[in-house]
Amino acid sequence: MSKIPYVRLIRKFAEETPQRTAIVCDDESITCEALEKRSNRLARAYAAQGVAEGDVVTVCLPNDAEYFYACVAIWKLGAIPNPLSTELPTTEFVAILAEAKPSLIVGVPTLPGYKTLPADYEPDESCSDDPLPEKISPHERAMTSGGSTGRPKLIIPANPALYDQQNPPQLFTPERAILVPGPLYHAGGYSTAWGGVFSGGCAVVMRRFDPEQCLHLIEKHRIDRVFFVPTMLNRIWRLPEKVRLGYDVSSLKFVASGGAPCPQWLFRAWIEWLGPERMFEGYGPSERIGRTFITGTEWLQHPGSVGKAMDGCKIRILDEHRKDVPVGTIGEIYMMPAAGTASTFIYRGAERRMTEDGWESVGDMGHLDSEGYLYIADRRTDMILCGGRNIFPAEIEAALNSHPAVKASVVVGLPDDDMGQKIHAIVENSKPVTEEALRQHLEHLLIRYKVPHSFEFVQIPLFNEAGKVCRSELRAERVSKRLLAINRMS
Known part of the structure; x- marks a missing residue:
C-alpha cells in the first residue's frame, strides 16, 4: 500500500x-x-x-x-x-x-x-x-x-x-x-x-x-x-x-x-x-x-x-x-x-x-481553445453587466496593474439606472497618478466600453495576505455610500 x-x-x-x-x-x-x-x-x-x-x-x-x-x-x-x-x-x-x-x-x-x-x-x-x-x-x-x-x-x-x-x-x-x-x-x-x-x-x-x-x-x-x-x-x-x-x-x-x-x-x-x-x-x-x-x-x-x-x-x-x-x-x-x-x-x-x-x-x-487549453476569465458572481455586455473585472485589473504606478486594483460594478451597472475601479497606487493617465494607459489595452467609468484611489491594502480580495464587501461599501449621498440630497 x-x-x-x-x-x-x-x-x-x-x-x-x-x-x-x-x-x-x-x-x-x-x-x-x-x-x-x-x-x-x-x-x-x-x-x-x-x-x-x-x-x-x-x-x-x-x-x-x-x-x-x-x-x-x-x-x-x-x-x-x-x-x-x-x-x-x-x-x-x-x-x-x-x-x-x-x-x-x-x-x-x-x-x-x-x-x-x-x-x-x-x-x-x-x-x-x-x-x-x-x-x-x-x-x-x-x-x-x-x-x-x-x-x-x-x-x-x-x-x-x-x-x-x-x-x-x-x-x-x-x-x-x-x-x-x-x-x-x-x-x-x-x-x-x-x-x-x-x-x-x-x-x-x-x-x-x-x-x-x-x-x-x-x-x-x-x-x-x-x-x-x-x-x-x-x-x-x-x-x-x-x-x-x-x-x-x-x-x-x-x-x-x-x-x-x-x-x-x-x-x-x-x-x-x-x-x-x-x-x-x-x-x-x-x-x-x-x-x-x-x-x-x-x-x-x-x-x-x-x-x-x-x-x-x-x-x-x-x-x-x-x-x-x-x-x-x-x-x-x-x-x-x-x-x-x-x-x-x-x-x-x-x-x-x-x-x-x-x-x-x-x-x-x-x-x-481548440487544443483543450483552459483560459480563466473571472468568477460568475464577479461579472459586470453593463449595457447588455458581460464584462470581467480580471481583464481590466490586469490592464490597470500593468501601469507602473499601480500597486493593486479591484474593479466592481455599481448600480446605474441607464446601463444597469457602471465599471468602478478602486486603485491602490504606489506613486502619484491621475485618472486621466490611467484612462490613456487603458485605451491602448482595452476596448473602449471596458474602460472604467470612475476611479477611486486608496492607500489601504486591497488584498489580504492570501492574495484574495473581498470584492463583495468593497462593492457593498460603495453602494451604501452612494445611497447615503442620494438620500442626503433628496
Whole structure:
C-alpha cells in the first residue's frame, strides 16, 4: 500500500532522521523529533479537553511553529484541523464556527460557547511525549472558502489523512527546501507546507509575505520550489530592479503561480527573468473537482492559459442553460474528476453546483481553445453587466496593474439606472497618478466600453495576505455610500 497515514510518516521521520530540520519559521527550526514529541504532548492535552476521533478542531494560529504542532496533534487524535486566519472579522469568524462546530478552538483565549486554548498554551507535565495509538483522520482538513464573494463555506476534502508516497504532488521533492510565502490557513499555503514536510524535505515558512525578504530566504536556504499567488509575483516584480537582481535565485527549479489568474504581462515578465523551464501555472479549486497545469514553454505557445486537464479529469464550458458553448466562447467552467473517483469534498454552508450527470462548478468563468487549453476569465458572481455586455473585472485589473504606478486594483460594478451597472475601479497606487493617465494607459489595452467609468484611489491594502480580495464587501461599501449621498440630497 503506497498510502501512509500522516501520523505514521511523522513518527517514521522522527525515528529515522530525528535531528533533520523539517520546518523553518523565521529563526526557529523544528526537527523531526521535536515535531513528533511536542505533538504527542499536545494531542494528550487536546484529548483532555474532549477532542475525539472525527471532531473538527479550529486552529486560529499565525504562520509559526505552534501551527504545525497543533495540526499534527489533531491528526494523532483522528480529528480534523480547521485552519483559520487570525485576522477574520468577528461576524465571519462566528459564521464559520457555526458551520464547523469545533470541539476545541486553538489560538483563542476565551469564546463563549466553545472550549478554547490560547496561542501560547503549554501542556502540563502529565502530558507525555510517548507515541500514541495510531488513528487516521477521516478528512485531512476542513478549509474555508467563499469569504471573497459572499458567505463563507466549509470545504472538507473527502480523502482521509493519508500521504501517497508513490505519487507525490509534482511540486515536492525529498531533501530539498520549499518556500511557503503565503498564510497556512489558505489552501495553497497549507498544501505547500505539508507537502514539503511529508515529502521528506524542509518547509521554509514566512510569517508574513514581504517581497525582498522572500528573495533573501530563497538565497539563504537555496530554495528550489515555491508556490506564489499573482499578487506576490507582482510585488516581487515591482521591487527596484537593482534589489530584485541583487539576490541569487539560481537554486529555483519550479516557480508555480496559482490561486487566481496571473496577468499575461506579469507571467511573461517572470519567464523573461527566470526562463520558461522554471515557470509553471495551474488551476484547481479547493474542492478538488479537477485541475489543470501548464509549463512556461507551453504557455508561450498558449499565452494566458492555465493549461490542460490533469489526472484524468474532464472540462466542459457551459452557458447559463447548462448547454455546451462553442470553442473559444466564455462560459462557466464545469469539471469532472477521473472515472471511478469518489466524491472529492463535502460542503457545509453552501450547496454544490452540479449538473444532473455529475459535472460540477465553483462559479469560475473561462473558455477552452481548440487544443483543450483552459483560459480563466473571472468568477460568475464577479461579472459586470453593463449595457447588455458581460464584462470581467480580471481583464481590466490586469490592464490597470500593468501601469507602473499601480500597486493593486479591484474593479466592481455599481448600480446605474441607464446601463444597469457602471465599471468602478478602486486603485491602490504606489506613486502619484491621475485618472486621466490611467484612462490613456487603458485605451491602448482595452476596448473602449471596458474602460472604467470612475476611479477611486486608496492607500489601504486591497488584498489580504492570501492574495484574495473581498470584492463583495468593497462593492457593498460603495453602494451604501452612494445611497447615503442620494438620500442626503433628496
